Each structure stands twice: as structure tokens, then as C-alpha cells.
Amino acid sequence: MPGTNLTRDEAATRAALLDVTSYSIDLDLTTGDKTFGSTTTIRFTASEPGAETFADLVDAIVHEITLNGVSLDPATAYADSRITLPGLQADNELVVRADCTYSHTGEGLHRFVDPVDGRVYLYSQFEVPDARRVFTTFEQPDLKAPFTFNVTAPDHWKVVSNSPSPEPEPLDEADESGKAVWRFAPTKPMSTYITAVVAGEYHEVQHVYHGKHGDIPLGHYCRQSLVEHLDVDVLVELTQQSFAFFEEQFDYPYPFGKYDQLYVPEYNMGAMENAGCVTLRDEYLPRSRQPRSFYEFRASVITHEMAHMWFGNLVTMQWWDDLWLNESFAEWACYWCEAEATEYTDAWTGFTNARKQTGYRADQLPSTHPIAADNVDLHAVEVNFDMITYAKGASVLKQLVAWVGLDPFLAGLRQYFKDHEFGNATFADLLVALEKSSGRELEGWAQEWLQTAGVNTLTPSFELGADGTYGAFRILQTAAPEQPTLRRHRLGIGLYDAVPGSGANGRLVLREYIEVDVEGAETVVAELAGKQQPDLLLLNDQDHAFAKIRLDERSLATVTAGLSKLDDSLARALVWSSAWDMTRDAEMSATDFVRLVLANIGAETDAWGVTRIPTYAALAVNAYSAPEHRGALRAEWESGLRELLLAADPGSDHQLTFTRSYAAAAHSDQAFADLEGLLDGTWAVEGLAVDQDLRWALVTALAAAGRSGEALIAAELGRDKTIAGKEKAAAARVAQPTAEAKAEGWRAILDPGTPNETCREMVFSIFRYGQEDVIAPYLEQYLEAADTVIDTLGFHKGSVVLEFGFPKALGSPELIERVDAWLAGTDAPKGAVRYVNEGRADVARALAAQARDAQA
Template identity: 80%
Template sequence: MPGTNLTRDEAATRAALLDVTSYSIDLDLTTGDKTFGSTTTLRFTCTEPGASTFADLVDATVHEITLNGRRLDPATAYADSRIALDGLEADNTLVVRADCTYSNSGEGLHRFVDPADDRVYLYSQFEVPDARRVFTTFEQPDLKSRFTFTVTAPDHWVVVSNAPTPEPESLGGGRAVWRFPETKPMSTYITAVVAGEYHAEFDTYVGKYGEIPLGHYCRQSLKEHLDTDVLVELTKQSFQFFEEQFDYPYPFGKYDQLYVPEYNMGAMENAGCVTLRDEYLPRSRQPRSFFEFRASVITHEMAHMWFGDLVTMKWWDDLWLNESFAEWACYWCEAEATEYTDAWTGFANARKQTGYRADQLPSTHPIAADNVDLHAVEVNFDMITYAKGASVLKQLVAWVGLEPFLAGLRDYFKDHEYGNSEFKDLLAALERSSGRELESWAQEWLQTAGVNTLKPAFELDETGAYSSFRVVQSAHPDWPTLRRHRLGIGLYDAGEDGALVRREYLEVDVEGESTKVEKLIGTKQPDLLLLNDEDQAYAKIRLDERSLRTAIEGLSRLDDSLARALVWGAAWDMTRDAEMPTTDFMRLVLANIGQETDAWGVTRIPASTGMAVRFYSAPEHREALRAEWEQGLRTLLLEAAPGSDHQLTFARSYAAAAHSEQAVAELKGLLDGSFTVEGLAVDQDLRWGLLEALAGLGEIGEAEIDAELERDNTISGKEKAAAARVAQPTAEAKAAGWAAILDPATPNETSREMVMSIFRFGQEELAREYVEKFLEAAETCLDTLGFHKGSVVLELGFPRAACSPEVVARLDEWLATSTAPKAAKRYVSEARADLARALAAQACDAG
């Protein structure tokens, strides 16, 4: 039985048969707190009268089905999440009246009651295939239509959808109805309904094509944190940039951004009705990297209005193109149009690293994945789709040139507006605009997996100049493709003041196993040679011996932040690949991170280092390394400028690393005020971080967690309290936490917080007890929890602290014999790869 799955072939057959004229959707949100009324009137044509097809509807109680005036029995017509439709006519009208179910997983229509004030908030989340949890659909991206929503809700609520919000009509008894105008043509997955007691603020963008009404919404309990001026400025900057660059007016009339609770994604590009995590409205001080990331999310979703919403992929094979393009475009917009002019440095230090990691897992796949069905889509919605895809598009822009790239995009938007396309359509537009053949480029970059490694190979003459120079390219034997790279090479020297300054830069095209660089012959060897300078290529790079020594001695003396990001990345790759001891990497970080200027470098690198100290260090000297790391962070904290991002990051990192008597006492002192650091505000979020760290050490218990929750009776407080409870090093805390994680009734974000906290380094014995329990859960949790919540458990919840050759062997055995779903096996294989990598790194660190 297909269940909630849908194959690409089924979708193609249905798309060839049908053309969807319109949806009229009536939702009644006043019928209770478990279900809501949903009546869909769906009008469509059929190219083969007499044929059969099906409509989609999930987790509903169906009361009535009428097809062309003919009543169908729900008991027989509705089964396995599908409504069978037989005897179609040339023109058809389907009416389905049902009760649908609210979710607590962020899929479909999510219902949330704010513990701060008991107000109710609803929002929809439909990507990839979840509109069918709210109304009857033909759930595939290439059956676009126009939508008319009519929503009945309590009369004091706010209701927002894709079309402009109408004035509500009173129905009496505290109820009202909102009759939204018809939308532009769009796919089901970008429709949206948001309703509840939201706070709203409004503005208007006036641009080259006219006025666009802007709305910003959040929960009432967060309105003091809605920094509307900042958000509006960023929104207007992005609109001006994209309308100019794309040479196409914003297509959907108005633009609302709604910050919603318990969101299971970062944000969603619903046409004209963007939903975002309300954690992006921080209640405590956050570093610049937080706001830089928020800006990238806002610009990412806006880019989707053109790429994804106006022009939509025909099937999810081209999902990568939607997300990769929006990811590339958001950093491009940030760097060119906002205050975050060094956005590409942050991309290199943070986002791109997630792509490199994903591409070295056994589950790696081509960017253009073969998504044969919805199950494949859900599994392949990953950092290869986002981070690697954006990196490769950046390489494509370097390959063809920005102006030809934009010229092709502009034609593409005009040629396919409000329609569906495939990647070949974009490729053809880019070939016309650039005059370059791109099919072979697409083949090697989009249809193959894995990341290449680039190394310098050279000889020096008696004067210290290069007498030969090559760039050597290699690939993992499982993914052996050698690719063409447009590559910058930078030569950096130490000046009289000690600063490392670039004296020469050249660009070359690297191809095959070895590429000669004749332009460097006779050039004096620099103190630091940097392959992929300017970060145009997607590849791991290696530093030669002299360059690595220069970096270790004084990376902070390198005056360019993007160049530093590339060196940081190279050193981290070498550590992960067991080519550089963890001890050396940790000391590189301690010596240089205090002078780092990139916001993402400041926050991300200490987090990675802390993991490496606990996971990649040799067990025989791990305690000594932990002590050195803890004390190094303490020094960095006390020496950081008061109130700086460095200070905040080092405080968080120190809390995570704390284990000595002195550190424990200071963490407790920060909580009770007996230990202070000038300029450090111990606000609510930092308090929870300190409490979770102390709970993980067994230094506080339930009483202290309960007391903090009384101070912070918010959904964030409840989630952080749950994380602190499961952090405790007791069998009872782990058992209760694991049961809650596997309970479908646990809200998605509470479950996520617990998953990320429960199995901790330093609690190895407790973690070992859960290897078998995790494998048992892997057999069923995707079904019992739903794909999203189940995948969070499987991806983040493996007890990696139980790292040993014996556990690797057990995972190999399980992978060979288990009948678990393919997606579950994928996550277990990734955990197994993480353990194998850690064991190799530990051996390297042992010397």
C-alpha cells in the first residue's frame, strides 16, 4: 500500500491526466482543540474522460465525498491516505468534507498554547507533502492552481494566508469568517494559513515596481523582542536588491513574515506568507553570528519568491535547485546589500562546513538526487542540497561570470513564470546567455557525489623560488570523480609588523589529477600559500609544511578574514581526516581565536574544538587535554573585551567544557552572582546554559531545574528545563528522557532539545547502555513519531560517547541484518561513520 508515499511515476501519470483549475478551501478552526473542519472544493479537467486517479488527504475523518454531484462512500473511497476517483469527466468538481487533525510536530497545521499566557497559535507547514494534512489536494508541485481560502476562527484572532488579509465578518457567538481573495497560481506546498492571537506590525516597501505591504507577526509574549525596525530595513534592502538583479517584480502582492513557535525548520517560503522560527526573536543577548544567520534566512526565503514560488520545479528531483539557488542568493544579497558585507566569510566558516561533512558520509549523494518518491525526497533534504549546492552554484557563477549568469536567470523567470520547470531549462538559459557549454559541467558537479582534495606539489630552486608547481587533485575511492575547478591561489608574506599580507593572487582552472601552474615558476615561495583563495571552489584544501607552520605560529596575523576562514577550514579538515592531531588543532584555536574577527569564526570554531577535545582526542591523554582546553577558555573569557561577542562565546564554551572544581564553582558563582566577569550579562539563556552544564556534571538536580523554570515559565524555559533534566548523569534521568523522546505526544522542539542533551561525553557508561535501545528504536520510530521527529532522533540521538571498535562492529552487524527502513539505516550508517572517523582521529592524536 502506498500510504503517504507518492512516486515520481505516479505524479507524472497524474500530471499528464489532470489540469487543476481551482481550489476553494473552507477551514473551521472553532470545532475543538484536537481537530478542525476542512471542506475542499476542487475543480479540475481531465484529458481522458472515463479515467481514474486519486486525491490526497492524510489523517482525516471524512464525512462526505462528492464527485460531479455523485456521492462516494468514504468507507470505500477513502483509504490509505488517498481518495479514489473513478469515472472522471472532461470537467470535474470534487467536494470533500472532513475533520483534520492538529499536529504537535510542525507538520500540517500545528497547534500551540503559549504557557506564558495560555494564548493559542496555529500555523501551517506543508513542505514537502503536508498540505494534504489540512485540505484535500493533488499533492505534487507541478499541479499548480489558484487557491481561495475561507477561514472561520475566534473573532479576536488574526488570520493570515497567501492572499491579502480581508476584514473579518462576524458570525456571532465570538466567531468570525475571513474570506481571502484568490491567489496567483502556485503549488500546494507553498500555500499557508496562520491563525491565532498574534501581535502584528506593518510597513510598506516602495520600489521600482510599486508598493508592497509588509507585515511582521509574533506571539503576544514575544512582542517586546520583535525588533521590527531591523527586520523591516533588512526586508526592504533585500527587496530592492532582488527586484533590481532579477529584473522582475515581486510576484505575490504583499509580504508577511510570521515568527511562529515550535517550528521544525528554519523558515518556509510560503508565497507572500513566510513562516520563521520565533527563536529568531531573541530574548537574551546573542552574538553577531546569530543575527547574520537570521539575515541569511530572511534573504533566503525572499529569494524563493522568484526561484521556487514563481518558477517551481516539476518534481522533487530538482529540489536541490530551489534550495541551492536560494542559499547562494541569500549570501550574495547579504554581502552586496546589507551590513553583513563579509557574509561569504561566514559561509566558509560555518555553512559550507556542513556541506563538506555531509559529502563525506556514506549517505552522500549527487546534488541532483534521484528522488524516485517522497521517502527519497525527505531523506535527501540535507546539507548537500543546501550548502554544497550553494557552493557549486558559486563555482558556476565564477565559471560563466556574474552578468551572463544573471542574464540567463532573467530570461528563465520570464519564460517560466507561474509554471514548472526542470534543471535543463535553466541550463539552456545559462548556455544561451554565457555562450558556454554547461552540460558536461552539470554532469561532473551535479550528478556525482563526494568532495575533492586539492594539494600543492612543488620544487624549489637554490634561491627559494618555485622551479615547478602543480595542483594535485584526489578523490575518495568510493566517489572517484575528479572535477574542473576555477581556483584562486594566494601568496602571503609576513611584513615588518608581522602581519601576513597577500602579495600575489592568480586564478587557474584545475582539471584532472595534476595541473601545472606555470605562472608560479620563478616566484619566491611565500610564508603562506593558500589554494582556493577567495573560496570560489568547492574542495578540501591542504597546506604545505611551511604554510601550516606559519598558520600554527600566527594565524591571527593573516589580515584577510576569508583567507583565515580557508586556513581554519583546512586545519579542521586535516584534524577530521586524522592528518593533524587534535592536540595541535586545539592549541591553534586557543592561540588565535581570541583575535578572530569573523562572527561565525568566533562562535563556530570553539564549538567544533570542544567536540574534538572530547571525541577526537586520544583517550590516554584526554583528561589532560580537557584541562588545558578548560583553562584556555577561562583565560580567553577573562581577557575578552567586556560585553563582546568573544566574551559571550567563551563564557558558553567554558560552561560546556567545565569539569574541574574551580570551573564548577565559577559556574555556580555566575548563577548566584558570587563570581562576576566584567561586561558579561548572565541573562536567561546563559543561565539555562550554565544549569544544563551543571546538571550534566551532577552538580545540580531537579530542585534547581524546577526553581529556574519558575523564573522562566515560557515554552523556551520548558524546553531548556527538559534538556537539563535529561543531562543529569543518572540512569533514572536517561530512562525518563528516552521515554519522552520516543513519545509521539512530546512536542517536536522539546524532543529536539532532549535529543541533543541526553547522551553526553563524560557519561560514557550511561551512553553504552543505550546503543541497543537506540537500534531497537531505529526499527520503528520513523513510523511511530513521523518522519520529521523520527529523523531528528536518529540523526542527533545516537550515543556517540559510547565510541569504541566494539560498537562500530555492532553497528556493522545491525546494518547487515536489520530490516529497518532505508532512511533509518542511513542515519545509523552515518553514526557508524562518525565513530570510525573519531577512532582514526584518536589514533592520530596518540602520535
């Protein structure tokens, strides 16, 4: 039985048979707090009268089904999430009246009650296949149609959809029930997954963007309890900058009339590009001091979703095989827009320091896959919707832009939008447009980059003359045996020299930059022959390529002695990346990497470098250091962070980040006394605001150490009675090093009734390094849960548990052996097996790194 799955072949058969004329959807949100009324009318044509097909509807109580005026018995017609539609006519009308179920997992129509004031908030989340949880659909992206929503809700609510919000109409002027109906105008043709309904007691602010193609109304919405945190002026400015940039670069007017951005609670994703009705996590409206990297990331999310209005919404993939292209393009475009049109001009440096690293990691896991995955059905889509799709895909598109040139790339893109507006297309269609505009053959490039998996490593190889000049210079390219493809790379090479400065340490300055095409196992770089060897030779300077790079012996010594001497932030990011790759690959010791960070992070200027690199060092301390060195390295890391936070400029991002890192690293009596002093005010650091989020970080660190218990957590929750406070309290409770705390936390994590974000916070907090004795039983409990958790919690929530709940702190050869036995005999779902395999791979990598660190 298909259940909620749908195969690509089924979708193709249905698309060949049907053409959808329109949807009309009536939702009644006043029927209770468990279900809502959903009546769908679909008008469509069939190319083969007499044929049979099916419509999609999930988790509903179906009251009536009428096809072309003939009643179908729901007891027989509706089964296994499908409605059978026999005896089609040339022109058809399907009417389905049902009660659908509110979600608490973020799939379908999510319902949330704010604990601060009891107000109700609803929002939809439909990607990939969840519109069918709210109304009857043909749930596939290539059956586009106009949608008309009519929504009944309490008359004091805000109701927002893809079309502009109309004035609510009382249901009956004589009726004093307080209900009204919002009758939205039909939308442009669009796919089911980008339709949206958001309703509740939202706060609303309206502005207008006056663009080159006309005015675009801009709405911003949030919960009433977050109004003071809605920095709407900043958000409007960023939105206007992005619109001006994209409308100019894409040479196509914004296609959906108005543009609302709604910050919603308990979101299971970052944001969603619903046409003209973008939903975003309301954690993006921070209540406490955040570093610049937070706002830089939020900007990338906002620009990412806007890019989708053209790439994904105006022109939509035919099937989910091209989901990678949809997300990779928006990911590339968001950083491009940030760097060119907003205050975040160094966005590509942040990309290298943070986002790109997630792509490198994903591409070295056993679950790696080609960017253009073979998504034979919806289950495959769910498994392949990952950082290969986003981070590696964006990196490869950046390489494509370098390969063909930005102007030809844009010319092809503009033609693609015009040729396929409001329709569906494939990557082959885009490739045709790009080949025509650039004059370059791209099928071979697409084959090696998009249809193979794995990341290459590029290493300099050379001979030096007696005068210190290069003789022959080569770039060696290697690949992992299991992913052996060698690729073409458009690559920059930077030669940096140490020059004396006014300070004692001098600077590292770029002497020369060249670009070359790398191909095969060995590429000779004739341009470098006869050049004086620099102090730092940097492969992939400017970061066009997606590849791991290695530093030669002299270059590594140069940056070890003083990476902070390198003025260029992107060049530094590439060095950080190389050092971290070498540490993960057991070529650099964890001890050396941690010391590199302590010596240089205080002078780092990139916002993402400041906040993300200490997390890499913390992982090196906890997982990659040799057990016999770990105690000493933990002490060195802790004391180094204390020095860094005290030396940081008052009120700076460095100070905040180092304080958070110090709290997470605390293990000595001195450190615990500091944390307690920050909490109760007996220790003050100039410029450091101990606000609510930082207080929870301190409370959680003390709880994890067993230095505080329920009393401190409850007292803090008394100060912070918000949903965020409840989530942080739950995380602090499961952090405690007691069997009782772990047992209660694990039970709550596996409970379908635990809200999304609460579950996520608990999973991140429960299995900690240094608590191995108390978490020892949880390898078996995790493996037992892997059999069922996706079914019981839903894919999104279950995936969070499986990905982040693997007890990596128990890493040992014995764990590897036990997991291998489980993998050999399991019949768990494919998604669950994937995450177990990834956890095993992380442990295996950590054990190899520990062996390398033992040699330090």
C-alpha cells in the same frame, strides 16, 4: 499499498491527465482542539474522459465526497491516504468534506498553546507533501492552481494566508458566538506546498516597502508573549534591503502582492517560503544577548526565503528531483544578497566558517548522494533533503557563477523567470538559458558536479630552486576511492608574505592573487614558475571552489605560529577549514588543532569564526583526542577558555562565546565554582550579562556534572515559566549523569506527545561525552527505536532523534561491530538506516583521529 508515499511516475501520469483550474478551501478552526473542519472544492479538467485518478488526504475523518454531483462512499473511496476518483469527465468538480487533525509535530496545521498566557497559535507547514493533512489536494508541485481560502475562526484572532488578509465577517449578525470568517481573494497559480494558513492571537505590525515596481505591504507577526523581543525595525530594514536588491538583480517585480513574515512556535524547520506568507522559527526573536553570528544567520534565513519568491514560487520545479536547485539557489542568493545589500558584508566568510562545513561533512558520509538526487518518490525526497541540498549545492552554484561570470549568470536567470513565470521548469531549462547567456557548454560541468557525489582534495606540489623560487608548480587532485570523480575547479591562489608591523608579530599580507582552472589529477600552474615562495600559499583563495585544500609544510608552520597575523578574514576562514579538515581526516592531531584554536581564536574577527570554531575544538577534545591524552587536553582546553573569556573585551561576542564554551567544557572544581559564582552573583566578569539563556547554560553544565539536581533546575524554571524555559529545563534534566535521568529522558524523547522543540533540546543533551557508564545501555535502545521511531514520531521528529540521538560518546571498535551486525540484518526504514550509518561513520572517523592524536 502506497500509504503517504507518491512516486514520480504516478505524479507524471496524473499531471499528463489533469489540469487544475482552482481550489476553494473552507477551514473551520472553531470545532475543537483536536480536529478542524476542512471542505475542499477542486475544479479540474481531464484529457481522457472516463479515466480514473486519485486525490490526496492524510489523517482525516471523511464525511462526504462528491464528484461531478455524484456521491462517493467515503468507506470505499477513501483509503490509504487517497481518494479514488473514477469516471472522470472533461470538466470536473470534486467536493470533500472532512475533519482533519491538528499536528504537534509541525507537519500540516500545528496547534500550540502558550504556557505563559494560554493563548492559541496555529500555523501550517506543507513542504514537502503535507498540504494534504489540511485539505484535499493533488499533492505534487506541477499541478499549480489559484487557491481561495475561507477560514472560520474566533473573531479576535489574526488570520493570515497567501493573499492579503480581508476584514473578518461575523458568521451571523445575530450570532454572539464570537466567530468570524475571513474570505481571502484567489491567489496567483501556485503549488500546494507553498500555500499557507496562520491563525491565532498573534501580535501584528504593518509597514510598506516602496519599491521600484510599486508598494509592497510588509507584515510582521509573533506571539503576544514575545512582543518585547520583536525587533521589528531591524527586520523591516533587512526586508526592504533584500527586496530592493532582488527586484533589481532579478529584473522582475515581486509577484505575490504583500509579504508577511510570521514568527511561530515549535517549528520543525528554520523557515518556509510560503508565497507572501513566510513562517520562521520564533527562536529567531531572542530574549537574551546573542552574538553577531546569530543575527547574521537570521538575516540569511530571511533573504533565503525571499529569494524563493522568484526561484521556487514564481518558477517551480516540475518534480522534487530539482528540490536541490530550489534550495541551493536560495542558499547561494541569500549570502550574495547579504554581502551586497546588508550590513553583513563579510557574509561569504561566515559561509566558509560555518554553513559550508556542513556540506563538507555531509559529502563525506556514507549517505552522500549527488546534488541532483534521483528522487523516485516522496520517501526518497525526505532522505535526500539535507546539507548536500543546501550547503554543497550553494557552494557549487557559487562555483558555477565563477565559471560563467556573474553578469551572464544573471542574464540567463532573468530570461528563465520570464520564460517560465507562474509555471514549472526543470534544471535543463535553466541550463539552456545559462548556456545561451554565457556561451559556455555546461552539460559536462553539470554531469561532474551535480550527478556525482564526494568532495575532492587539492594539494600543492612543487620544487624549489636554490634561490627559494618555484620551479614546476602543480595542483594535485584526489578523491575518495568510493567517490572517485575528479572535477573541474575555478580556483584562486593567494601568495601571502610575512611583513614586519608596528606590533611584535607583524602581519601576513597578500602579495599576489591568480585564478586558474584545475582539471584532472594534476594541473600545472605555469604562472607560479619563478615566483618567490611565500610564507603562506593558499589554494582556493576567495573560496570559489567546493574542495578540501591542503597546506604545504611552510604554510602550515606559518599559520601554526600565528594565524591571527593574517588580516583577510576569508583567507583565515580557509585556513581554519583546512586545519579542521586535516584534523577530521587524521592528518593533524586533535591536540595540535585545539592549540591552534586557543592561540588564535581570541583575535578572530569573523562573527561565525568566533562562535563556530570553538565548537570544532570541543569536538576535537571530546571525540578526536587519544583517550590517554584526553584528561590533559580537557584541562588545557578548559583553562585556555577561562583565560580567553577574562581577556576578551567586556560585553563582546568573544566574551559571551568563551563563557558558553567554558561552561560546556567545565570539569574541574575551579570551573564549577566559577559557574556557580556566575549564577549566584558571587563571581562577576566585567561586561558579561548573565541573562536567562546564559543562566540555563550554566544550570545545564552543573547538572551534567552532577553538581546540582532537580532543586536548581526547578528553581530556574520558576524564574522562566516560558515554553523556552520548559524546553531548557527538560534539557538540563536529561543531562544529569544518573540512570534515572537518562531513562526518563529517553522515554519522553520517544513519546509522540512530547513537543517538537522539547524533544530536540533533550536529544541534543542526553548522551554526553564523559557519561559513558550511565549511557552504556542506550546503544541497544537506540537501535531498537530505529526500527519504529520514524513511524511513531513522524519523519521530521523521528529524524532528529535518529540523527542526534546516536550515542557517539560510546565510540569504540565494539560499537562499530555491533552496529555493523544490526545494519546487516535490519529491515528498518531507509531513513533510519541512513542515520545509523552516519552515526557509525562519525565514530569510525573519531577512532582514526584518536589513533593520530596518540602519536602527538
